[in-house]
Structure formats: C-alpha cells, structure tokens
Amino acid sequence: MLTKKQTIDAIDQIQEMFPEAECELIHSNPFELLIAVVLSAQCTDALVNKVTPKLFEKYQSPSDYLNASQEELEQDIRSIGLFRSKAKNIQKLAASIINDFDGQVPKTRDELIGLAGVGRKTANVVTSVAFGEPAIAVDTHVERVSKRLAICRWKDSVLEVEKTLMKKIPIERWSDTHHQLIFFGRYHCKAQSPKCNDCPLLEMCREGKKRLKGKS
DNA sequence: AACTCGGGGCA
DNA sequence: TGCCCAGAGTT
Structure with missing residues (x-):
C-alpha cells in the first residue's frame, strides 16, 4: 500500500490532470442537491442535468413531490x-423530510442515510457539497482508482476504502480529492480500457504495470 | 454476496 | 447491437 506521502504525491499528479474537477450537478440549495444526487445513481451527472432544470422548476419543495x-x-x-424506484424513493424521502425534519434537509450523515434512496455515498456528497462538512464519497470510480493505485487494499470494503482515504489525505483536501478521483476514474483510469500507456502515474501503479506487461 | 432496476452513452 | 454505468434496496 502507498504511504501517506506517496498517496499525496499521486493526488497531486491527478490534480494536474483535472485541476478544475468539481461537483457538476446543477443545484441551488441542499434539497435540490439531495434530489440530484439520488437521481444520479447509476447514471452520469450530465444525464441528470438534462432533467433537473425543468424538474426543479416544477417541484420546489418536498410537498410538491x-x-x-x-x-x-x-x-x-x-x-x-x-x-x-427513484420516483418512489423521492416521494418517501420527501415525506420523511416533512414529518421527521420539519421540512429541512438533515445535516448529519446518519440522518441522511436513514432517508429512502440515500446511501453512504449520497450522504457524503450532500454533507460535503451542501454543508461544507468534509467527506470523501466512495463511488465505483473512487474505489477502483484507489485500489489500482494501491492507496488501499484490493479486498477492502467501501467503508475501509473511505477510512483509508480519510487517514492518508489531509482533511482540507478531501472535497477536491473526491472530485479529482472521480474525473480521473471516469475519463482516464476507466474501468474497461484505462489509458495506462498515457498515464503519469504508471510508475507508481501496480495495476498499470501488470496491464501493460500482459498486453505486450 | 448476489440480484435487480433501466434508459442513455459509447464502442 | 451489445455492453456498461457518478447506487441502493431486497432476499
């Protein structure tokens, strides 16, 4: 596994590749962000953004849903x-917000995870982006990249990946790192055909070396 | 731990 | 065309 210093070096290099990586979901308040993140399960932000402008115009409060x-x-x-399932979850979620949280989006991870359609990843994104609470949301990209670069162990659970990242990365960089890892995973260190032959991290990447060896 | 949902994106 | 996907719930 990479040491703290090696991990930060890797993150620095990824940051050079995607300096402006940030949350791309359209939203103007915590409630809209919550809805957008719930909708984003198993599809891209760009796709969600095609729907949300009209959606947020029509549904402005939990009761509207x-x-x-x-x-x-x-x-x-x-x-x-x-x-x-997403429509059903959003209506259940809206009811919970009204009945249990006085119409406001709850601010703690535990409360968020209790809502329908909200898992650990969604909760982390909402607390981090909407409430400035540092968090690293581990989605499939973050998980894959962390494992390929050996920032964490191959067999680690999502929870262990998250804990390892938080331990090795300074808290003030959690939010940026989160988005940079996602961009890196989505556009470069792709699940199916990663661009290993054009990767500045190849030297420190076990998986990349293995991959290139296997090819040639 | 494995299965399901599902239309859009991409090779 | 066919395969995959910025997850979460259920069994």
Missing part, C-alpha cells in the same frame, strides 16, 4: 433510467 402522483413523477424523470 408528495402532491404529484407517482406516475407523473416517473414521467418527469423517465429519461435517466431506474425511474420507478
């Missing part, structure tokens, strides 16, 4: 996929 029929909400988010 509750007043719509489930079928109507499904139609409004149909183009992003998984729309049935």
Whole structure:
C-alpha cells in the first residue's frame, strides 16, 4: 500500500490532470442537491442535468413531490433510467423530510442515510457539497482508482476504502480529492480500457504495470 | 454476496 | 447491437 506521502504525491499528479474537477450537478440549495444526487445513481451527472432544470422548476419543495402522483413523477424523470424506484424513493424521502425534519434537509450523515434512496455515498456528497462538512464519497470510480493505485487494499470494503482515504489525505483536501478521483476514474483510469500507456502515474501503479506487461 | 432496476452513452 | 454505468434496496 502507498504511504501517506506517496498517496499525496499521486493526488497531486491527478490534480494536474483535472485541476478544475468539481461537483457538476446543477443545484441551488441542499434539497435540490439531495434530489440530484439520488437521481444520479447509476447514471452520469450530465444525464441528470438534462432533467433537473425543468424538474426543479416544477417541484420546489418536498410537498410538491408528495402532491404529484407517482406516475407523473416517473414521467418527469423517465429519461435517466431506474425511474420507478427513484420516483418512489423521492416521494418517501420527501415525506420523511416533512414529518421527521420539519421540512429541512438533515445535516448529519446518519440522518441522511436513514432517508429512502440515500446511501453512504449520497450522504457524503450532500454533507460535503451542501454543508461544507468534509467527506470523501466512495463511488465505483473512487474505489477502483484507489485500489489500482494501491492507496488501499484490493479486498477492502467501501467503508475501509473511505477510512483509508480519510487517514492518508489531509482533511482540507478531501472535497477536491473526491472530485479529482472521480474525473480521473471516469475519463482516464476507466474501468474497461484505462489509458495506462498515457498515464503519469504508471510508475507508481501496480495495476498499470501488470496491464501493460500482459498486453505486450 | 448476489440480484435487480433501466434508459442513455459509447464502442 | 451489445455492453456498461457518478447506487441502493431486497432476499
């Protein structure tokens, strides 16, 4: 596994590749962000952003989602996929916010995770982006990159990956690192065909060396 | 731990 | 065309 210093070196190099990486989801308040992140499960931010402008114009509060029929909400988010479960979860989530949190998006991770459709990743993004609470949301990209670079162990669970990242990266960099790892994973260190032959991190990457050896 | 949801993106 | 995907819930 990489040491703290090696990890930070790697993050520095990734930052040079994606200096302006940040959350791309369109939102103007915590509630909109929460909805956008819930919608983003298993699809890209760009896809969610095609739907949310109209969606947020039509539904501005939790009660607006509750007043719509489930079928109507499904139609409004149909183009992003998984729309049935997402519509159902959003209505349950809206009800919880009204009944249990006085209409406000809760600010702690534990409270957020209790909401329908909100898992550890969504909770981390919301606390981090909306409430400035440092967190590293481990999605499939962050997990894959962390394992390929040996920042963590191959067999680590998502929770262990998160703990390792938080231990090795200074807290003031958590938020930036999160987005940089995602961009790196999405556009360069891709799941299927990573660009190992054009990667500044190849020297310190076990997986990349293995991969190139196997090819040639 | 494995399975499911699902339309869009991309090779 | 066919395969994969910025997850979470259920069994």
